[in-house]
């Protein structure tokens with residue numbers, strides 16, 4: 273089995289039979305970059321693909337769609353070989369893998385109707401039938417009456433809806449979306465999100481969604497795979513992947529603090545920076561083994577450090593007590609309804625306080641603060 277296959281995202285874990293959906297195992301070399309990844313998406317499932325810039329998300333989708341050459345691997349939908357190194361003989365149009373990107377990329381010289389009719393025509397439909405089907409799709413995406421307009425006569429949001437209609441009119445067996453909402457304003461993006469959700473559910477086809485927005489993943493997908501430097505480093509139900517991130521990138525995306533260290537006991541993690549975090553429930557940590565703790569920046573209680581008191585509730589022996597720490601303010605950033613505090617002693621840990629608390633604390637750079645978090649607000653896990 274290839275390294276990619278060993279790391280294949282597991283639709284069966286979500287109750288789906290992977291062979292009935294989209295299964296891709298791919299190795300791609302591209303300008304010094306190497307992608308070695310495998311995904312499995314159930315027949316009626318949405319998998320969100322998240323990852324930092326340059327981690328290979330677009331390359332993964334383009335390789336599945338057959339737009340970049342694949343060194344090794346294959347793409348199957350419903351068990352049919354549709355792409356990959358051995359699929360050279362399957363013409364692109366016959367692969368029936370729909371790819372919708374950030375830009376609509378419509379044919380500029382064709383009307384909206386002719387753009388959408390292109391797929392049915394390429395699949396052998398007669399001119400009249402293809403146009404009737406295209407008109408139906410334009411109506412479904414809310415563009416009845418816009419049939420004769422050229423792309424240049426449509427707004428960006430309307431163009432993207434034509435592109436969605438064009439993709440779906442080609443009756444894809446699988447749908448790949450590469451940040452399709454990124455270039456749209458808030459209202460147009462919300463409309464597109466709703467259309468994608470409705471139509472994908474109606475078609476019952478596997479969908480891969482590349483996004484930078486954790487809300488897109490929450491609203492549209494059931495599972496998420498995290499790509500980093502061309503490899504999938506985490507995969508699972510959205511709630512677990514975002515709720516207890518395994519990488520600093522996802523922790524930042526999900527807006528939580530991730531602290532890595534070693535386990536002191538089954539429920540306690542000590543970071544390299546000396547922070548000791550204990551969860552309310554034992555979580556199967558093995559003493560001395562790598563482990564991580566996660567908490568929301570807003571769940572931390574903050575007070576001014578008592579002059580002359582031991583730092584942050586440290587015990588007499590100098591060992592910090594669990595869930596207490598102290599620090600001096602290194603930076604203060606405004607957040608939605610308050611202030612984000614970062615200390616010089618724990619630069620990787622953000623703490624959020626509401627505006628009223630920030631005012632009461634008289635926050636300023638260099639201020640000495642004491643922090644406390646309830647065990648019930650800490651989640652711990654083994655690392656790796």
Ligand SMILES: Nc1ncnc2c1ncn2[C@@H]1O[C@H](COP(=O)(O)OP(=O)(O)OP(=O)(O)O)[C@@H](O)[C@H]1O
Nearest residue numbers: 302303304305323324325326327328329330331332
């Ligand atoms: N056409 C190309 N030719 C050569 N290398 C490319 C090409 N497109 C992308 N790459 C390289 O492949 C790597 C992965 O890029 P890719 O666009 O897949 O990442 P991404 O995760 O989608 O990034 P982003 O979030 O910025 O869109 C990058 O190192 C990039 O430089």
